[in-house]
Amino acid sequence: MNTTDNSGDVRLSGISKTYGAFTAVHPLDLTVPQGSFFALLGASGCGKTTTLRMIAGLEEPSGGTVFLGDQEVTHLPPYKRPVNTVFQSYALFPHLDIFENVAFGLRRRGIKSVKKQVVDMLDLVQLGEQARKKPHQLSGGQQQRVAVARALINTPKVLLLDEPLGALDLKLRRQMQLELKRIQTEVGITFVHVTHDQEEAMTMADTVAVMNAGRVEQLGSPTDLYENPNTTFVANFLGTSNLIEAEVDTKSGDDIVLKAGGGKLVLPEARCSAPTTTGGKVLVGVRPEKISLTHADDAGEIPEGRNRITGKIADSSFIGVSTQYVIDCPVCPEFEVYAQNIDRDARLVPGAEVVLHWNPAHTFGLDAAQDIDAGVDIEEEAA
Amino acid sequence: MPVVTWLKRHLVVIGGLLTLGYLLLPNVVVTVFSFNKPKGRFNYEWQQFSFDAWKDPCGVADMCGSLSLSLQIAFWATVGATVLGTMIAFALVRYRFRARGSVNSLIFLPMAMPEVVMAASLLTLFLNLGAPLGFWTILIAHIMFCLSFVVVAVKARVMSMDPRLEQAAQDLYAGPAQTFLRVTLPIAAPGIAAGALLSFALSFDDFIITNFNAGSTVTFPMFVWGSAQRGTPVQINVIGTAMFLVAVLLVLFSMVLGNRRNRQKA
Numbered sequence: 001m002n003t004t005d006n007s008g009d010v011r012l013s014g015i016s017k018t019y020g021a022f023t024a025v026h027p028l029d030l031t032v033p034q035g036s037f038f039a040l041l042g043a044s045g046c047g048k049t050t051t052l053r054m055i056a057g058l059e060e061p062s063g064g065t066v067f068l069g070d071q072e073v074t075h076l077p078p079y080k081r082p083v084n085t086v087f088q089s090y091a092l093f094p095h096l097d098i099f100e101n102v103a104f105g106l107r108r109r110g111i112k113s114v115k116k117q118v119v120d121m122l123d124l125v126q127l128g129e130q131a132r133k134k135p136h137q138l139s140g141g142q143q144q145r146v147a148v149a150r151a152l153i154n155t156p157k158v159l160l161l162d163e164p165l166g167a168l169d170l171k172l173r174r175q176m177q178l179e180l181k182r183i184q185t186e187v188g189i190t191f192v193h194v195t196h197d198q199e200e201a202m203t204m205a206d207t208v209a210v211m212n213a214g215r216v217e218q219l220g221s222p223t224d225l226y227e228n229p230n231t232t233f234v235a236n237f238l239g240t241s242n243l244i245e246a247e248v249d250t251k252s253g254d255d256i257v258l259k260a261g262g263g264k265l266v267l268p269e270a271r272c273s274a275p276t277t278t279g280g281k282v283l284v285g286v287r288p289e290k291i292s293l294t295h296a297d298d299a300g301e302i303p304e305g306r307n308r309i310t311g312k313i314a315d316s317s318f319i320g321v322s323t324q325y326v327i328d329c330p331v332c333p334e335f336e337v338y339a340q341n342i343d344r345d346a347r348l349v350p351g352a353e354v355v356l357h358w359n360p361a362h363t364f365g366l367d368a369a370q371d372i373d374a375g376v377d378i379e380e381e382a383a
Numbered sequence: 384m385p386v387v388t389w390l391k392r393h394l395v396v397i398g399g400l401l402t403l404g405y406l407l408l409p410n411v412v413v414t415v416f417s418f419n420k421p422k423g424r425f426n427y428e429w430q431q432f433s434f435d436a437w438k439d440p441c442g443v444a445d446m447c448g449s450l451s452l453s454l455q456i457a458f459w460a461t462v463g464a465t466v467l468g469t470m471i472a473f474a475l476v477r478y479r480f481r482a483r484g485s486v487n488s489l490i491f492l493p494m495a496m497p498e499v500v501m502a503a504s505l506l507t508l509f510l511n512l513g514a515p516l517g518f519w520t521i522l523i524a525h526i527m528f529c530l531s532f533v534v535v536a537v538k539a540r541v542m543s544m545d546p547r548l549e550q551a552a553q554d555l556y557a558g559p560a561q562t563f564l565r566v567t568l569p570i571a572a573p574g575i576a577a578g579a580l581l582s583f584a585l586s587f588d589d590f591i592i593t594n595f596n597a598g599s600t601v602t603f604p605m606f607v608w609g610s611a612q613r614g615t616p617v618q619i620n621v622i623g624t625a626m627f628l629v630a631v632l633l634v635l636f637s638m639v640l641g642n643r644r645n646r647q648k649a
Contacts, residue, residue, distance in 0.1 A: 058550050078553040079562075085554045091547040095569045104565075105555035154555070 424614025468533025540574025
């Protein structure tokens with residue numbers, strides 16, 4: 001892959017889409033660098049598919065421009081754009097066999113000898129045997145691979161994937177995630193992947209843009225988004241976050257000391273995306289797997305310098321690799337903690353008094369002037 | 384009680400065979416009487432077996448002329464109704480325009496209206512326009528009443544078509560014309576074919592509307608009707624039998640074709 005080649009860049013500037021009074025996509029700036037695996041993540045109706053369709057040319061933007069490399073394609077019809085799409089539920093041509101489905105794009109561009117290319121491509125997706133079958137004779141996973149092959153054979157500058165794994169069962173989905181990632185690394189084409197599944201976005205993509213209500217909430221690498229969410233929506237939509245409302249007390253060095261309930265919490269200033277003035281409110285967040293759980297009787301053994309909160313176990317569920325606890329705390333009625341099943345303390349059962357403690361470096365701070373529950377339940381609705 | 388048990392077990396088959404017999408009996412009679420050698424002018428009583436009529440199918444004055452005319456009208460009516468009906472069906476499914484709702488229901492009207500009313504009103508229209516009755520008035524009338532059937536058949540097919548298929552074609556470098564030819568048309572084809580077959584059959588055997596609007600032109604159904612009053616030549620049965628056979632052969636042919644295609648795919 002040539003790093004100076006930018007012909008596979010996708011640049012959206014000020015792109016928007018309105019349907020009558022409804023705004024599906026607010027003016028949006030986005031750059032997807034050549035060769036990257038980029039995911040647009042969001043719940044259904046957040047504008048991610050509309051954005052993808054505007055890149056494909058299947059939707060006319062209401063404003064703004066679309067660039068592929070240095071070429072402006074804003075008003076080009078889809079058949080003149082060097083991009084191909086893997087559609088949701090695949091849209092394979094039912095009247096053509098697998099071979100002809102895959103050969104379709106080549107034939108339309110007037111390429112006469114397609115046989116070798118098609119056979120090679122079918123081998124790449126391990127469907128060489130099925131070439132003469134009709135789409136309806138294949139399983140969901142096979143159809144999905146045909147859809148990818150049909151798009152990839154045209155060696156597009158950018159491959160657009162619209163919820164390509166949505167119709168597959170969980171196991172097959174995991175398998176196809178790795179498969180797609182492998183293909184992407186192999187061919188080095190820019191992939192733009194639309195999904196509502198945060199796990200899928202995080203496993204596959206180099207960069208994820210989290211969308212909500214027609215806007216990009218935050219953009220970054222999966223780790224960055226997970227560790228440093230900027231909004232409550234991102235904090236709740238990507239995995240689970242425990243959010244506590246706290247008041248800024250003092251600043252000491254690079255840390256902010258906050259008051260929550262009766263206790264004090266420490267938050268590194270660099271990890272706080274909200275303005276911090278003494279007396280102001282901040283939402284303090286911490287991920288469930290960063291927290292240690294100690295029975296209240298052993299509270300003395302907890303090392304100094306850790307953030308701590310007391311509570312009572314409301315519920316616990318054993319799920320093999322970990323145990324998930326719901327803790328009823330004065331500062332947060334449903335505090336979630338995921339504990340690795342290493343040395344399980346038999347006293348940690350519902351009703352037990354516990355102390356939750358974690359390294360202050362794992363704390364993040366968010367602006368308190370937003371909905372604390374944004375993005376919490378959306379995922380299940382969309383799935 | 385074995386007879387009762389046997390009857391019970393095969394009730395569905397027996398019922399099916401009886402219904403089939405009921406449907407096919409008229410055809411059997413037509414076929415049998417095409418080998419008759421009637422004594423008088425009427426072919427209603429069995430006399431003796433003969434190939435006479437089969438050897439000379441056009442032996443009756445004007446009959447083959449009317450047959451050829453009927454086939455021509457049926458052909459052109461099918462072409463006209465299929466092309467127009469397909470376009471109307473696409474327009475009704477794909478586009479939102481004013482009066483779409485009323486067009487949608489008006490298109491069913493010719494199917495629901497008594498034929499004789501339609502025949503009379505068409506005649507009134509043609510007479511008022513001063514149009515000479517004949518081939519063209521028959522063709523116009525036939526295209527009109529075949530249209531609704533084509534629209535209904537094609538519309539059902541187009542409605543069940545995934546719009547993403549056409550988007551996928553466009554995404555794969557097919558321009559509008561290519562998309563239509565390579566994707567839209569082949570997928571809509573079964574609906575279009577069904578509409579065309581219906582049109583051909585309806586046009587070919589239409590009597591009432593044709594009779595009103597034909598002037599001095601005589602189509603095959605009109606010829607049969609006319610001759611039935613003066614005497615029925617055996618050749619009519621020959622033509623009837625031949626058409627039945629052609630239809631059966633076509634069905635068999637398409638079945639064999641379909642089977643072979645399926646076997647190749649498997």
